[in-house]
Amino acid sequence: MDRDPTIIPLFTAEEIARRVEELGAEIGEDYAGKNPLLVGVLKGAWMFLADITREITIPHQCDFIQVSSYGSGTESTGEVRFLTDLSTPIAGRHVILVEDIVDTGLTLSNLVNRLKEREPASVTICSLLDKPERRKTPIHIDYLGFTVPNKFVVGYGVDWNEKYRHLPYIGYLEF
Numbered sequence: 001m002d003r004d005p006t007i008i009p010l011f012t013a014e015e016i017a018r019r020v021e022e023l024g025a026e027i028g029e030d031y032a033g034k035n036p037l038l039v040g041v042l043k044g045a046w047m048f049l050a051d052i053t054r055e056i057t058i059p060h061q062c063d064f065i066q067v068s069s070y071g072s073g074t075e076s077t078g079e080v081r082f083l084t085d086l087s088t089p090i091a092g093r094h095v096i097l098v099e100d101i102v103d104t105g106l107t108l109s110n111l112v113n114r115l116k117e118r119e120p121a122s123v124t125i126c127s128l129l130d131k132p133e134r135r136k137t138p139i140h141i142d143y144l145g146f147t148v149p150n151k152f153v154v155g156y157g158v159d160w161n162e163k164y165r166h167l168p169y170i171g172y173l174e175f
C-alpha cells in the first residue's frame with residue numbers, strides 16, 4: 001500500500017505571517033498613488049494573495065488568472081494556456097503578478113510575455129517561494145517571500161496532487 005510522504009517543516013505560520021507583512025509594507029511604499037492590480041496565479045497563490053492584500057494599506061485591486069503549462073510528465077515547457085483569464089483589462093495598469101513558487105521559471109516568463117501584449121504600465125513579480133536551483137530561464141523576482149531548497153514543497157496554498165494546500169505552514173515532502 002502507498003504510504004503518505006512525511007512533511008519536513010520549513011517555515012511556520014508565524015514566520016510566513018511576518019514575511020507577508022513585510023512584503024505588503026514594501027509594496028505599499030513602492031506603489032503609493034499607483035493603484036496596482038494584484039494578479040494571483042491560481043490555484044497555488046490564493047492563500048498568499050488573501051493574506052498579502054490585507055497587508056497592503058494603499059488602494060489596490062485583486063484579480064486571478066489560471067494557466068496550465070503544456071509539457072509531458074512533471075517538467076513544464078512553460079508554454080501557457082489560459083484556463084481562467086483576468087476579468088479586468090490591464091492596459092495602462094501597474095500589474096503585480098502574485099505566484100506561489102518559481103521553479104524552472106518557464107511558466108512565469110511565458111505568462112509575463114503574454115500579459116505584456118496587453119500593454120500594462122508595468123509588470124512586477126511577487127512570489128512566495130523561489131527554488132533557484134532548477135531555474136531554466138532568468139526571472140527577476142521583485143518581491144520574494146523565501147528561498148527553498150530543491151525539494152517538493154507543500155502547504156500555505158501549495159499542493160502535491162491537490163493535497164496539503166490547507167496547511168498553515170510550509171514544508172517539503174520526504175518519500
Ligand code: IMP
Pocket residue numbers: 044069076078099100101102103104105106107108131151152153154158159160
Ligand atoms: P515553472 O517555474 O514553470 O517550472 O513552474 C512553476 C509552477 O510549478 C508553480 O507555480 C507550481 O504550481 C509548480 N511547482 C513547482 N515546484 C513546486 C513544488 O515544490 N511544490 C508544488 N508545486 C510546485
